[in-house]
Amino acid sequence: MRIFVTGGAGYIGSHTLVQLLGAGHDLCVLDNFSNSSLEALRRVRQLTNRDFALVEADIRDTATLTEAMSGFAPDAVVHFAGLKAVGESGEKPLLYYDNNVTGSANLLAAMDTAGCRRIVFSSSATVYGEAQYLPFDEDHPIAPTNPYGRTKAMVEEMIRDWTAATDGASAALLRYFNPVGAHESGRIGEDPRDIPNNLMPFIAQVAVGRRAKLSVFGDDYETRDGTGERDYIHVVDLAAAHSAALEYCARTEGCEAINVGTGRGITVMEMVAAYEEACGHAIAAEIAPRRPGDVASSYAATAKAARLLNWHAERGVDAMCESSWRWQSTNSEGYGEKA
Known part of the structure; x- marks a missing residue:
């Protein structure tokens, strides 16, 4: 095609x-x-x-x-x-x-x-x-x-x-x-131009030393550990x-x-714990006030994708964090640093 x-x-x-x-x-x-x-x-x-x-x-x-x-x-x-x-x-x-x-x-x-x-x-x-x-x-x-x-x-x-x-x-x-x-090779991955808008690239930049700590926006939601849950x-x-x-x-x-x-939903602190396992050291994090507009939980119904596309997600949170760390640890400045 x-x-x-x-x-x-x-x-x-x-x-x-x-x-x-x-x-x-x-x-x-x-x-x-x-x-x-x-x-x-x-x-x-x-x-x-x-x-x-x-x-x-x-x-x-x-x-x-x-x-x-x-x-x-x-x-x-x-x-x-x-x-x-x-x-x-x-x-x-x-x-x-x-x-x-x-x-x-x-x-x-x-x-x-x-x-x-x-x-x-x-x-x-x-x-x-x-x-x-x-x-x-x-x-x-x-x-x-x-x-x-x-x-x-x-x-x-x-x-x-x-x-x-x-x-x-x-x-x-x-x-x-x-x-x-990221790709399993660690050769391509997410490379935000400015301050990351999303959780995992921010965690990755803290893990590699580009940022001092992660702000966790709210720990009093009705979730397993009080932090926001996302798919x-x-x-x-x-x-x-x-x-x-x-x-x-x-x-x-x-x-x-x-x-x-x-x-399936994963909370912020569950993601932090999984990333700590992947990178082998602690991720500095502090609790901050909730952000306006954030919700407790968000996750998908996936039956339609299975029915129409014969597709379903195969990789879990460990693979997500391991591949992200492989990318970030070998490309600490993203694509600005040739690896």
């Missing part, structure tokens, strides 16, 4: 490239490197011993995007490109709507021009907002609480409308929960879900939203 991958140099994108190249697909990657590294793509080539086309461009650059898409003539698109920091989205909402929503509209128009009718979209569990019940299933009301989540919900609806209006079109909207970990999924399992979703789109028509998680 010929697959056009937007944002392929990013954390999830780079791991998915390894998965797709290993399965024998031909790829064209489009990325503007605003929050990713060319070094990641160099390492993907080393890991897979395969090459792929690369276009350095922004999805808002309509002319370049359309030219690249038409020139490559893909069978399917995997759409990762997008801004994703919840806090920043509240500070710069118009940037998020422009990049995530307008950029995605440009992508669908370019697909029309190229005659491509299959897309796998990188969505997010943030579209659900506050839990009305748990686990979150795909029928849970959509009520995002921040601009980032609203852009994801808007793009989902846009893809639904495009699919309904396009003969033979198929789409999978993959609602990620909390991707963590963490190994990024390699997530990459495999994209491969399964592409196969699903190749044999079906229509648009489906599908949760991608493990169906």
Whole structure:
């Protein structure tokens, strides 16, 4: 299959490239490197011993995007490109709507021009907002609480409308929960540009000495140990879900939203303990006040992914922490340090 991958140099994108190249697909990657590294793509080539086309461009650059898409003539698109920091989205909402929503509209128009009718979209569990019940299933009301989540919900609806209006079109909207970990080689992994927004990369940077301590926001939730509980999924399992979703789109028509998680929650302190086991030393942590908007628990219902994609997560928390530590300990400055 010929697959056009937007944002392929990013954390999830780079791991998915390894998965797709290993399965024998031909790829064209489009990325503007605003929050990713060319070094990641160099390492993907080393890991897979395969090459792929690369276009350095922004999805808002309509002319370049359309030219690249038409020139490559893909069978399917995997759409990762997008801004994703919840806090920043509240500070710069118009940037998020422009990049995530307008950029995605440009992508669908370019697909029309190229005659491509299959897309796998990188969505997010943030579209659900506050839990009305748990686990979150795909029928849970959509009520995002921040601009980032609203852009994801808007793009989902846009893809639904495009699919309904396009003969033979198929789409999978993959609602990620909390991707963590790294490739088993330790050669590619998560490399936040600034202060990490998510738990595991922050723990990893404390473990390697880049940060002094972890702030645990709240220890009085109704969970096993009082700290927040989330559904963490190994990024390699997530990459495999994209491969399964592409196969699903190749044999079906229509648009489906599908949760991608493990169906199990892990608390902050359970994650810290598992990471201490992986790295072999204590992680400095202090309890801090709760953050506004944080919830006690969030985890996925995963039956739909099993039914439609014949996919389920295989790796547990130990593998998540071990792979993350392998990546972080051999790349203490991320892709800024060649390993």
